[in-house]
Amino acid sequence: MTALVATDLDRTLIYSAGALAEGSDPDSPTVCVEHLDGQPLSYMTVRAADLLRELTGVAVVLPTTTRTVEQFRRIDLPGAPWRYAVTSNGGAILANGEPDRAWRAxxxxxxxxxxxxxxDIGAELDRLGTPEWILKRRTADDLFCYLVVDLATLPSSFVSDWGHWCAERGWxxxxxxxxxxxxPDAVCKSRAxxxxxxxxxxxGTLPDTAPILAAGDGALDAEMLRAADAAVRPRHGELHALGWECPGLGVTAASGGSAAEEILxxxxxxxxTAAAT
Known part of the structure; x- marks a missing residue:
């Protein structure tokens, strides 16, 4: 193997049914790669699934996700089993499917x-009470937290105000x-x-000249993309909405499920090639 491919999953390689169809051929065959409570949840195009399997034959592919360990294990990602995977935004490294305790410590x-x-972060959120625009509040792997919100009623200043408060506290x-x-700023994908x-x-799996190639669509992927030797993002998602760029960054021509094919x-x-190394 001559390269390490670190790739985000949700809305980069795998998609909800609605997100998959965005910008994709409606007649393109798909495969379900995740179920929750027996119901289909996430998909890839068949072409993307085939490309991912092929990629595992020429590079070390490292699934790199903000999902928790439990959420990652729900995915039947083509190319498995994975020797390593990064979950919890870098808070966990799975080695042969099991969390590395020393890394987490x-x-x-x-x-x-x-x-x-x-x-401390939770206590500040408690002070918000339970406004109707907060639909759910979750803690992930005892590392970070997130809100699921109603976009229609979300106060326009909340994200910037909350971001400023958190930034002063290392988040x-x-x-x-x-x-x-x-x-937390210390929990990031690039370090893992x-x-x-x-x-x-x-x-000895990789030569010391092996580059890191990376892909992702969200702001939580930005530092991983910036740290990679070369990176690509899809023409959709949070980074695209922000117009985010960095040196050496590629942007797909397609969006939706077709972007996954292009990324792969x-x-x-x-x-x-082996000869080049």
């Missing part, structure tokens, strides 16, 4: 040393559709990706 120390506690705020995340790359070089082809075209 290090993340917990970093958060304690640099940021307000999750309890950052990101809105992805109906979800508003509050995340770098750790996995170091392990793969140490055990983008990766395949940038995998170094």
């Amino acid at each position: 290090g993340v917990d120390r970093a958060v304690r040393d640099s940021a307000a506690s999750l309890a 950052n705020v990101s809105q992805q559709g109906r979800k508003i995340y509050a995340m 990706v770098a750790e996995v790359r170091a392990r793969l070089i140490a055990d 082809q983008w990766f395949a075209h940038r995998i170094p």
Whole structure:
């Protein structure tokens, strides 16, 4: 293997039925890759599923998601099993499907040393009470929290006001559709990706020249894309709405499920050959 491919999942490779159809051929065959309580939840185009399987034969693919461990395990992602996966926005590294306890302990120390506690963030949210625009409030892996909101009644200043309050306490705020995340700055995907790359070089799986190629659609992916040797984002999602760019960033021509196909082809075209290394 000559490259590490770190890719976000939701709205990058996998999609809800509605998001999949955005910008895609309505006649393109699809495959369900996630069920919840017996109901289909997430999809890929068949072409994207085939491309992902092919990619695992020429590169180390590292699923890299803000989903919790439990949420990630619901996905039947083509190309599995995964030697490593990154979940909880970098708060967890799964090695052969099991959380690495030493990594998590290090993340917990970093958060304690640099940021307000999750309890402090929760206490501030408690002061909001239960306005009707907050539909759900969730804590993820005892690391971060998020709100599910009604976009129609969400106060226009909330995200910026909440973001300013959190920034002064070592946290950052990101809105992805109906979800508003509050995340400690110390919990980030790029650090976990770098750790996995170091392990793969140490055990001889990757050469020390192996690049990191990355893809993602949301603000929580931005630092991972910026840290990669080359990166791509779809023509939809939070980063696209922000007009976000960085040096060496590619942007797909397509949106929706077709963007996943384009992202996977983008990766395949940038995998170094063994002779080149």
